[in-house]
Amino acid sequence: MYKLLSHNDLDGIGCGIVAKLAFGDDVNVRYNSVQMLDREVERFLGEGNTGTELIITDLSVDEENETRIEEFIKKGGKVTLIDHHKTALHLNEYEWGNVTVEQEDGKLTSATSLLYAWLIDKGFLEPTRAADEFVELVRQYDTWEWEKNGNDKARRLNALFFMGSFDEFESKMLERLQSDSPFQFDPFEKQLLDMEDDKMARYIRKKRREMVQLEHEGLYAGVVHAESYHSELGNELGKENPHLDYIVILNMGGRKVSFRTVHDDVDVSQVAGTFGGGGHAKASGASMSKEAFASYVEAAFQKEPLREDARHTRYNLKESPFGTIYRAPEGDLYFVHPIEDGRWGIERNGRTQDETFATFFDAEKFLKRERSVWLLNDDQFVKFLLDRLQKAEKGE
Numbered sequence: 001m002y003k004l005l006s007h008n009d010l011d012g013i014g015c016g017i018v019a020k021l022a023f024g025d026d027v028n029v030r031y032n033s034v035q036m037l038d039r040e041v042e043r044f045l046g047e048g049n050t051g052t053e054l055i056i057t058d059l060s061v062d063e064e065n066e067t068r069i070e071e072f073i074k075k076g077g078k079v080t081l082i083d084h085h086k087t088a089l090h091l092n093e094y095e096w097g098n099v100t101v102e103q104e105d106g107k108l109t110s111a112t113s114l115l116y117a118w119l120i121d122k123g124f125l126e127p128t129r130a131a132d133e134f135v136e137l138v139r140q141y142d143t144w145e146w147e148k149n150g151n152d153k154a155r156r157l158n159a160l161f162f163m164g165s166f167d168e169f170e171s172k173m174l175e176r177l178q179s180d181s182p183f184q185f186d187p188f189e190k191q192l193l194d195m196e197d198d199k200m201a202r203y204i205r206k207k208r209r210e211m212v213q214l215e216h217e218g219l220y221a222g223v224v225h226a227e228s229y230h231s232e233l234g235n236e237l238g239k240e241n242p243h244l245d246y247i248v249i250l251n252m253g254g255r256k257v258s259f260r261t262v263h264d265d266v267d268v269s270q271v272a273g274t275f276g277g278g279g280h281a282k283a284s285g286a287s288m289s290k291e292a293f294a295s296y297v298e299a300a301f302q303k304e305p306l307r308e309d310a311r312h313t314r315y316n317l318k319e320s321p322f323g324t325i326y327r328a329p330e331g332d333l334y335f336v337h338p339i340e341d342g343r344w345g346i347e348r349n350g351r352t353q354d355e356t357f358a359t360f361f362d363a364e365k366f367l368k369r370e371r372s373v374w375l376l377n378d379d380q381f382v383k384f385l386l387d388r389l390q391k392a393e394k395g396e
């Protein structure tokens with residue numbers, strides 16, 4: 001018998017699925033949150049059932065469990081831990097620790113890809129084409145490589161996983177992975193996923209209009225309340241507002257704050273750390289402490305949402321040699337245009353400002369941060385140019 005303790009996300013479930021492919025009814029699988037794992041490991045080891053081999057995937061154990069595992073093995077028990085998180089590398093000093101962060105080709109690993117390779121290597125599992133493809137989708141999703149590769153199938157696999165129960169997902173996948181044909185969604189799943197994508201796009205459009213901008217400890221943040229689609233929302237808002245250092249997503253019901261950034265030079269695990277939280281450089285989180293509440297909820301509530309840039313403009317274009325026109329909330333018009341030496345200058349209501357900038361985007365960043373401006377549409381741009389021309393003719 002085998003006991004598999006795995007994580008409760010797509011990569012964790014992927015481990016459960018390939019374990020069941022290999023061991024069938026001989027494996028008992030349980031999915032855990034990061035916080036729950038150590039209790040489950042302790043409980044299993046406490047039972048002293050050395051006839052059942054313990055496999056832990058996508059999660060790591062604390063120091064007490066390291067000691068307990070060593071004792072369990074001395075009594076004849078068998079344990080294997082397979083993980084891909086850098087923070088677990090110290091477990092490799094044990095016989096039972098198998099932590100690998102990178103594949104031989106330099107790509108990042110996932111727990112599912114590691115367990116799959118391990119099962120094949122030990123002769124417990126025959127690879128199939130569908131299983132190979134499924135494991136690769138899980139790996140790309142878990143490492144965010146799908147985003148770089150534009151692999152939408154990986155993102156949709158995760159969306160499908162969130163739509164139903166764990167059991168449903170497991171049994172559907174198990175059946176599919178035994179086949180040697182390519183891994184595919186069935187027509188009904190495709191329809192559901194399309195509907196889900198539409199729903200998400202509408203949600204993100206609405207949230208785009210609710211985002212408030214504020215400065216916190218020298219960094220600029222876009223703040224929005226949202227309970228769903230945190231990754232996609234953080235990514236979308238971050239990409240659309242490159243002048244912001246990071247995006248804050250507030251979940252009042254869950255009393256949680258999430259931080260996301262699209263910038264390589266911003267580390268949101270540090271931001272989360274100042275509120276007692278943590279995570280990765282590009283995605284992190286913290287509980288809604290009093291300090292976080294004051295910094296983001298209260299501070300943002302006093303402010304108007306940031307207006308969005310006009311979309312699909314043909315004349316009022318960013319970085320245009322003819323200049324680009326923006327408006328600020330109090331009504332001021334800002335004209336960003338090239339000046340001598342390849343630099344960019346700003347006019348405010350027709351008056352040249354002192355500051356000049358090395359690039360167009362530096363000028364825009366300054367205006368968006370300091371003046372909360374938004375790009376005007378083509379009609380407003382044409383009107384601005386006509387007004388300017390008339391004034392010039394009158395010699396104003």
Ligand SMILES: [Mn+2]
Nearest residue numbers: 011058111142
């Ligand atoms: Mn993982």
